[in-house]
Amino acid sequence: xxxxxxxxxxxxxxxxxxxxxxxxxxxxxxxxxxxxxxxxxxxxxxxxxxxxxxxxxxxxxxxxxxxxxxxxxxxxxxxxxxxxxxxxxxxxxxxxxxxxxxxxxxxxxxxxxxxxxxxxxxxxxxxxxxxxxxxxxxxxxxxxxxxxxxxxxxxxxxxxxxxxxxxxxxxxxxxxxxxxxxxxxxxxxxxxxxxxxxxxxxxxxxxxxxxxxxxxxxxxxxxxxxxxxxxxxxxxxxxxxxxxxxxxxxxxxxxxxxxxxxxxxxxxxxxxxxxxxxxxxxxxxxxxxxxxxxxxxxxxxxxxxxxxxxxxxxxxxxxxxxxxxxxx
Amino acid sequence: xxxxxxxxxxxxxxxxxxxxxxxxxxxxxxxxxxxxxxxxxxxxxxxxxxxxxxxxxxxxxxxxxxxxxxxxxxxxxxxxxxxxxxxxxxxxxxxxxxxxxxxxxxxxxxxxxxxxxxxxxxxxxxxxxxxxxxxxxxxxxxxxxxxxxxxxxxxxxxxxxxxxxxxxxxxxxxxxxxxxxxxxxxxxxxxxxxxxxxxxxxxxxxxxxxxxxxxxxxxxxxxxxxxxxxxxxxxxxxxxxxxxxxxxxxxxxxxxxxxxxxxxxxxxxxxxxxxxxxxxxxxxxxxxxxxxxxxxxxxxxxxxxxxxxxxxxxxxxxxxxxxxxxxx
Numbered sequence: 086x087x088x089x090x091x092x093x094x095x096x097x098x099x100x101x102x103x104x105x106x107x108x109x110x111x112x113x114x115x116x117x118x119x120x121x122x123x124x125x126x127x128x129x130x131x132x133x134x135x136x137x138x139x140x141x142x143x144x145x146x147x148x149x150x151x152x153x154x155x156x157x158x159x160x161x162x163x164x165x166x167x168x169x170x171x172x173x174x175x176x177x178x179x180x181x182x183x184x185x186x187x188x189x190x191x192x193x194x195x196x197x198x199x200x201x202x203x204x205x206x207x208x209x210x211x212x213x214x215x216x217x218x219x220x221x222x223x224x225x226x227x228x229x230x231x232x233x234x235x236x237x238x239x240x241x242x243x244x245x246x247x248x249x250x251x252x253x254x255x256x257x258x259x260x261x262x263x264x265x266x267x268x269x270x271x272x273x274x275x276x277x278x279x280x281x282x283x284x285x286x287x288x289x290x291x292x293x294x295x296x297x298x299x300x301x302x303x304x305x306x307x308x309x310x311x312x313x314x315x316x317x318x319x320x321x322x323x324x325x326x327x328x329x330x331x332x333x334x335x336x337x338x339x340x341x342x343x344x345x346x347x348x349x350x351x352x353x354x355x356x357x358x359x360x361x362x363x364x365x366x367x368x369x370x371x372x373x374x375x376x377x378x379x380x381x382x383x384x385x386x387x388x389x390x391x392x393x394x395x396x397x398x399x400x401x402x403x404x405x406x407x408x409x410x411x412x413x
Numbered sequence: 414x415x416x417x418x419x420x421x422x423x424x425x426x427x428x429x430x431x432x433x434x435x436x437x438x439x440x441x442x443x444x445x446x447x448x449x450x451x452x453x454x455x456x457x458x459x460x461x462x463x464x465x466x467x468x469x470x471x472x473x474x475x476x477x478x479x480x481x482x483x484x485x486x487x488x489x490x491x492x493x494x495x496x497x498x499x500x501x502x503x504x505x506x507x508x509x510x511x512x513x514x515x516x517x518x519x520x521x522x523x524x525x526x527x528x529x530x531x532x533x534x535x536x537x538x539x540x541x542x543x544x545x546x547x548x549x550x551x552x553x554x555x556x557x558x559x560x561x562x563x564x565x566x567x568x569x570x571x572x573x574x575x576x577x578x579x580x581x582x583x584x585x586x587x588x589x590x591x592x593x594x595x596x597x598x599x600x601x602x603x604x605x606x607x608x609x610x611x612x613x614x615x616x617x618x619x620x621x622x623x624x625x626x627x628x629x630x631x632x633x634x635x636x637x638x639x640x641x642x643x644x645x646x647x648x649x650x651x652x653x654x655x656x657x658x659x660x661x662x663x664x665x666x667x668x669x670x671x672x673x674x675x676x677x678x679x680x681x682x683x684x685x686x687x688x689x690x691x692x693x694x695x696x697x698x699x700x701x702x703x704x705x706x707x708x709x710x711x712x713x714x715x716x717x718x719x720x721x722x723x724x725x726x727x728x729x730x731x732x733x734x735x736x737x738x739x740x741x
Contacts, residue, residue, distance in 0.1 A: 087601040087618065089641040089677040089713070099641075100676040103683025107667075107699040142675035162676075273415040290415065313417040313427075339435075344672045346708045347470035348428040348490075349417040355431025371435040374736075375703070380674045383709065385417070408702075410739050 086282045093279050097139050097161060104146060108407040111150045119166075120174040121146040122156045131246040131255045132156070132178040132207075135187040135239060136171060137194050138163040140278070141299060144236055144377045147408030153243035154187075154406075162278050162380070163300045165193035171201030175209070183208035183252035187239055187259060189231030190215040210252050212259030214238055216266040216388065218327040219296030219304045232299050233340040233377040233388045234266035237400075240409065244402035258399075262390060269323045270304070270386030271316055272297035274344060276379050295319065299342070299379045299386075313349070317356035320387050325364045328391070336370040336400060337361065338388040343378035345385055350374070357387050370400055376408070414610045421607050425467050425489060432474060436735040439478045447494075448502040449474040450484045459574040459583045460484070460506040460535075463515040463567060464499060465522050466491040468606070469627060472564055472705045475736030481571035482515075482734075490606050490708070491628045493521035499529030503537070511536035511580035515567055515587060517559030518543040538580050540587030542566055544594040544716065546655040547624030547632045560627050561668040561705040561716045562594035565728075568737065572730035586727075590718065597651045598632070598714030599644055600625035602672060604707050623647065627670070627707045627714075641677070645684035648715050653692045656719070664698040664728060665689065666716040671706035673713055678702070685715050698728055704736070 090096050098118050105114045105121065115122040120136070135145040136158030145157035156174040160166040175184045184207045188198045195213060202209040215226075216234030223230055242259045250258065272294040275284035285301035288294060293311065296304025325331050339354040341347075354373045362368060369392060377386070392400070403412035418424050426446050433442045433449065443450040448464070463473040464486030473485035484502040488494040503512045512535045516526045523541060530537040543554075544562030551558055570587045578586065600622040603612035613629035616622060621639065624632025667682040669675075682701045690696060697720060705714070720728070731740035 087621070087638055087711070089601075089644065089673065089681050091640045091642050091680075096676060096680065099683060100680040103679035103681070103686070103701075106686060107679065107682050107701045139676055140674065142679075147675070273417075293415070310415055312419045314419050316417065343674055344709050345417065346468065346671055346706065347475070348424060348467055351431035351435065351470075352419075352424065352428040353417050353431070354435050355427060358431070358434060373431075373435045378674065381672050381711065383415070413741065 086277050088279055090279060096279055097159060101159065111405065111407055115177045116173040119170040120156050120158045121149050122174065122177055123149050126155060126178055126180055128180045129182050130180060131182045131250065131252045132180065132184045133187060133239065133243055133246055134158065134171060134174050134178065134184055136166045137189050138165060140380045141377050143408035148236060148239050148406050150406030152247050152402055152404035153239050153409065162280065165197045168197045168200035168204060171198055172205035175205040175207045179207040183210065185242065185252060185255050185259065186211040187235065188213050189235050190228055191225045192227060193225065208252060210256035212238060212256055212263060214263050216263060216268045217298065218267050218269050218323055223298055224302040230298050232268045232270060233338055233386050234263065234268050234390065236376050237266055237336065237338065237388060237390050238262045240404065241396055241399040244399035262396065265391040266388060267324045267327050268386050268388040269320045270297050270384060271295050271320065272301065272342065272382055272384035274383040275301055276382035297384060299377060301379060301382065313352055314356050317353055318360050321357055321360035321364065324387060324389050331365040333367065334369040334392045335366045336390040336392055337368045338372045340377050340386045340388060341375040342382040342384040343375055344381040344383035350385055353385055361389065370397065414605050416607055418607060424607055425487060429487065439733065439735055443505045444501040447498040448484050448486045449477050450502065450505055451477050454483060454506055454508055456508045457510050458508060459510045459578065459580045460508065460512045461515060461571055461574055462486065462499060462502050462506065462512055464494045465517050466493060468708045469705050471736035476564060476567050476734045478734030480575050480730055480732035481567055481737065490608065493525045496525045496528035496532060499526055500533035503533040503535045507535040511538065513570065513580060513583050513587065514539040515563065516541050517563050518556055519553045520555060521553065536580060538584035540566060540584055540591060542591050544591060544596040545626065546595050546597050546651055551626055552630040558626050560596045560598060561666055561714050562591065562596050562718065564704055565594055565664065565666065565716060565718050566590045568732065569724055569727040572727035590724065593719040594716060595652045595655050596714050596716040597648045598625050598712060599623050599648065600629065600670065600710055600712035602711040603629055604710035625712060627705060629707060629710065641680055642684050645681055646688050649685055649688035649692065652715060652717050660693045661695065662697040662720045663694045664718040664720055665696045666700045668705050668714045668716060669703040670710040670712040671703055672709040672711035678713055681713055689717065698725065
């Protein structure tokens with residue numbers, strides 16, 4: 086294993102120090118390094134907090150800022166943050182309108198965010214994301230896993246909070262976006278958790294993990310490597326079958342897991358879009374890039390969110406974070 | 414080799430088709446796929462065109478749009494585009510104020526952009542970037558290589574062109590930015606050119622290529638793997654020594670080559686910034702991410718550009734491209 090590290094146990098704090106130093110106008114480090122917080126809080130706005138294991142960057146810290154999150158709580162690589170992180174973050178960013186926790190559906194994350202809600206003094210609502218259609222339960226989750234669709238929830242609810250929506254309205258909107266979102270991922274290689282020092286799983290030179298999780302958890306099945314078009318067709322089918330209807334406007338997010346070049350992600354975007362359009366979806370919004378990663382894993386996921394005028398408007402609304410910036 | 418491809422010879426055209434379909438409001442495909450062009454040209458503005466081998470995305474196509482490039486000409490992976498691509502792009506985007514070619518210093522690129530200048534009907538100036546301090550000549554270059562500093566030239570000159578600078582002024586500014594810019598890169602792994610099907614170079618599990626080029630060309634030397642801090646110190650030293658002065662405001666770009674996770678890039682940013690500040694530079698602008706890549710190579714580069722008020726202002730100016738967006 087070769088990585089840019091000094092000591093493994095210093096990787097996350099040193100990385101966070103670099104992060105806030107690079108983006109000092111947008112974010113700062115709070116609670117002795119326990120969380121990243123937005124620099125200019127909007128008084129009376131519902132505060133949005135997310136978090137989870139590190140290794141998925143830019144999720145979540147890269148999405149702290151105007152129009153998205155107010156704080157992000159990073160755990161060690163692929164390890165839940167602790168309840169005191171979320172509780173301290175809530176105390177730091179709650180300006181009186183309450184706090185919404187956006188939590189990916191992994192047992193550790195859900196449990197620790199729940200404990201944080203109990204010990205912190207804020208009024209808390211939570212949205213649990215579970216957009217991954219691959220499997221109904223997995224290594225660290227009961228029920229579906231929360232994956233790249235989480236950033237769509239963060240963006241849309243972030244815009245609503247910025248526009249003055251109440252805590253209850255933000256929570257309901259988040260659940261509605263999650264319910265309108267489906268994702269599926271495939272991996273060509275594993276990734277290596279620094280503290281483990283060896284690849285999370287073995288995969289042959291001619292194999293593909295269909296339905297992989299964002300920590301390298303097993304998906305639906307291991308299959309022989311296929312053409313991009315064949316892979317995209319099966320991904321699009323998995324999403325289409327899971328929706329009741331295959332009609333209407335939608336956002337298509339093609340997300341890289343970290344180790345796949347952009348030329349391949351754009352090729353996959355073209356293939357996925359083509360299959361989804363044939364299935365009846367109208368792709369009216371798009372995003373392509375490495376947004377919810379699995380360290381240096383080669384692979385990608387497709388996320389489809391059904392849109393109406395309200396959701397499109399919130400998606401288009403200004404955002405100013407380290408890793409997502411538009412409209413201002 | 415596992416990649417998301419259908420047929421190798423269709424990788425670039427299919428990827429470009431996906432790219433313009435994902436970013437249809439900003440860019441379109443011109444000349445039967447020979448180039449990517451900005452959708453809304455500004456009449457009377459100097460046209461900026463760059464290009465080069467594919468595999469470095471988002472450079473250059475990801476930087477086509479308001480405040481940066483008017484067209485980008487992609488070759489095959491790590492292979493120069495042909496003169497007719499640049500000539501046709503010039504004809505398409507020249508609105509009367511002339512065309513500036515921004516060319517990375519590789520023999521094929523320089524020759525083909527020169528031939529394009531001869532055969533096209535536009536008034537042409539050119540800026541050659543050669544910011545890589547690693548070596549004085551390399552596999553495909555006489556003189557220093559043009560690497561990540563190229564995007565700094567594109568951003569700053571793009572803002573000047575948008576503000577109405579003349580062709581001559583844009584060319585002089587581009588040369589001035591290039592002269593104020595130094596880069597150095599390190600690789601932990603190779604990358605695999607799809608048409609070759611095997612890694613470009615071999616590197617052991619405990620080795621690092623110091624001064625690597627963005628096509629995997631050899632750098633200064635092969636060294637044993639070291640801590641992030643030690644690597645950053647040698648990178649910062651290489652840049653500092655190459656400047657006449659180690660004082661003044663500067664932009665620090667920490668660029669990933671594709672296969673290095675963001676947590677490591679931010680850790681390296683913190684280390685590099687610390688060494689460069691100790692050396693006397695004041696880091697007043699920062700950018701961290703995968704901007705000038707080498708397919709899925711693990712590694713990163715540091716680029717330092719000395720700034721004055723004019724260059725800082727152009728850096729901060731609005732930009733609206735698929736891969737760089739701020740201020741609007």
